Amino acid sequence: MVHTFVHASWLNQVEIFFSIVQCKVVSxxxxxxxxxxxxxxxxxxxxxxxxxxxxxxKFTTSDLDDLLARLDRNTLAERQEESSVALAA
Structure with a gap:
């Protein structure tokens, strides 16, 4: 049994490995x-x-937490802006 990640990041690693194999082995x-x-x-x-x-x-869990918090703030700001535009129309 092989555990695969929920996100596509594991696929990126596989593609990188096969790229190395192609460059260093079969070409x-x-x-x-x-x-x-x-x-x-x-x-x-x-x-x-x-x-x-x-x-x-280099990307730590605290970096991820910071990124998610920034995304949440931006998403909230966009929703508020959309609401104010819709009310003005």
């Missing part, structure tokens, strides 16, 4: 046999796993 596409593709992919996987490190996220 140029000069393979004459599928065995060569498999061997190159496995060698890349071994090297990548040996050097992989956890991401150092």
């Amino acid at each position: 140029p596409n000069d393979f004459t046999h599928l065995t060569q593709v498999r061997n190159r992919l496995r060698a890349f996987e071994d090297r990548y796993n040996a050097t992989a490190q956890p991401f150092q996220w």
Whole structure:
């Protein structure tokens, strides 16, 4: 079983990984046999796993709280502005 996130951010990470694989492994596409593709992919996987490190996220939960509070304030201001425009018309 694989847990996937509710939001699409996990898909962005998958796309980034496959972009790396495309640039570093399968380009140029000069393979004459599928065995060569498999061997190159496995060698890349071994090297990548040996050097992989956890991401150092810079966006913290307090940053998220601040962002959500700003969005709430902006949304409230927009609703109040729409209401005043509707009343004036």
